Amino acid sequence: MVTQSKNKSINGRLVAIGCNYEPWIALLEQSGWKTHCCYDLRTADAILEEYSPCICIVDLSNNDFSLNSISLRANKTKQVRWIALIKKEQLETDVICQFINNYCVDYFSMPIPSTLLLDTVGHQLGMLEIEARTWVEVTSQHDMGLYGDSKSVKQLRDMVRRVASTEVNVFLTGENGTGKELIAKSIHNLSKRKNAPFINVNCGSLTSDEEKIAFLNSATKLHDDEKPKFNGTILLDNVEELSKELQDELLRYLQAPAGESINEDVNCDIRIVVSSSADLETAVANGEFSKELYYRLNVFHIKVPTLRERGSDIYLLAEKFLGQFSNEYNTLASSFSEDSKQLLLRYSWPGNVRELMNQVKRAALLAEGSEVKAEHFDLPSKSNLKQSLRNIKDEAEKDVLVAVLETHRGQVASAAKDLGVSRATMYRLLNKHNIVPDVRYYNNGQMGE
Structure with a gap:
């Protein structure tokens, strides 16, 4: 039986991408669903924006779309439950399985079992209703980093909400002071781990001598059990400062089979969020940061916008x-x-x-x-800002004059011609900056002012 909603914002809407009008769509419409079929992804973007919250069924069986294009849309849409339609043999394809695992609440292989599909979308509609009623508002007063009405911060909130409900590792980048720690806390507070500890570890303060891997061992301080279990969230702040040894230890932990811990004293089931203000891609290219570790951490990237x-x-x-x-x-x-x-x-x-x-x-x-x-405020006033700009302009102008004079060995006429100004203008500029060209000094390889 299809779950019917009393909330007007959730009214049984379904978008079918790449699907023909088939019997299962007719069955949905007979059951009260409002459906829309489309093949063009740009059209799908507009429909998903209008229909959200909704269910989206995407037909991947004919390889009509690139998975990257679909993944980008699944990644940015809010309050949309994705279901994939595939051929059974596509389950042997890693990228298809990865897409389903990362973005879909369910999948169906051909031929479509209409009754089962109807039950599934009905259940997901009910889940959307619950989600809409219970989502924590992340613009509360303690989360100032996510407060605002600008387009960039609205997109940021949407990404935080979407990724918080998953278990994927998150990579936060952005300038200092943008609120990366607050965003990491919001991800934790909106996740199923919200009642477990949240630990912030400054990687710049860790050394391989003090602990085998400090951020895991810190969990032992939170429990009194003989073998405590830590299932919270850990923020690795300034992750680019991890030593080579700790990079290797962290990579070994991430590569370990599920349920296996690198710390014999602690059972760990953790979610890792990392943050950095540095250009980590350059660090990887220069061999300063492990390439494999970077890609394992950078599962879901969030670039935190600057205040500008x-x-x-x-x-x-x-x-x-x-x-x-x-x-x-x-x-x-x-x-x-x-x-x-x-x-x-x-x-x-x-x-x-x-x-x-x-x-x-x-x-x-x-x-x-x-x-x-x-x-x-301890900020430059308007007059000071104007004065600073004027000083920058004057210094740049002076540097150009000196450089051109040096090139022409102090010859004012040829320097003026090179700059495209008259000789009179050239002398006026020289007087303005107290530059006295002396051909003898320039010819001796010096500059006189």
Whole structure:
């Protein structure tokens, strides 16, 4: 019997990619399902966006689509349950099995058992309803790294929700201060391991001498059993700093058969999340990081956007932080002046969310009344920014003049011709930068100013 939903947002919608109108589709429609068949993947993108939450059945039996294209769509869609249709002999194909294992809730081989399929999609519809009601909102106040309305952070939240329900290893990359640890915690809190420990290990502080593999041994401190079992999540922060020895130990653990532990004192069933602000691909190419380990860790890659890429979120985050710190420090600060707003939006935030948080904390403490002003931030003012740009331009202009003069051995006329300016303009520029060309010095291999 098909599970019927009382939630209007989940109403028995099904998308069939690469499927002809067949008896099993007619049966679904007779049972109250709203179906849509399509062959074009771009059309499928639009339909999945409109239909979500929904069931998506993809026919892989005729190899009409590249698995990579389907995987990309399965990876980015939210609240879509994927089911594959295949030929029985395709189960001998590794890539097909890997796709089913990573992205599908079920599969059926030809010919399609209509009644069983009807039961399966009905059950998955019920699961979607439960999921929609019970998903934890990851934009809560303690998860500031995921708070915002920008397109990039919405996509980030969708990826976190999708991967959290799986057991795959996650690889987080992004600049310092973007909130990679908060994202790792969100993945843990949204997973079935949420009641187990979450351990953050800074790989830069580990040495092969102190522990055989420190992040696994740390689990023994959490239990009093003779042989404790650790089934939580471990974040390996700054994973690029793992020593060669620990890289080898970690790789050996990942290669071990299921249920086998490299630590005799601890039964380990862990999920690994790694993070890095470095270019790990370059480190692999240079032989500084194990290639095989990199590919085993980089199962699901999430690139955390910078605050610069989240422009519309800057003020939202600032307001959120201000409310938090005003309550924490019992200050009156509750709003931003117009000049402080402009300063927040104009600054490039090289330290990302962490820098914004620290700046708002400072402002909340310094504000004497209810309004935070630009002077309460330790950031370059508008005039200082203009002055910095002017200085950069002047220095670059001076460097070009000196270099051209050196090329032409101090001859102003030929240097001016090379730059495409008149001799008068050339002398004006030289005077501006206090450059005095002396042909004798240039001919002796020196530059005089």
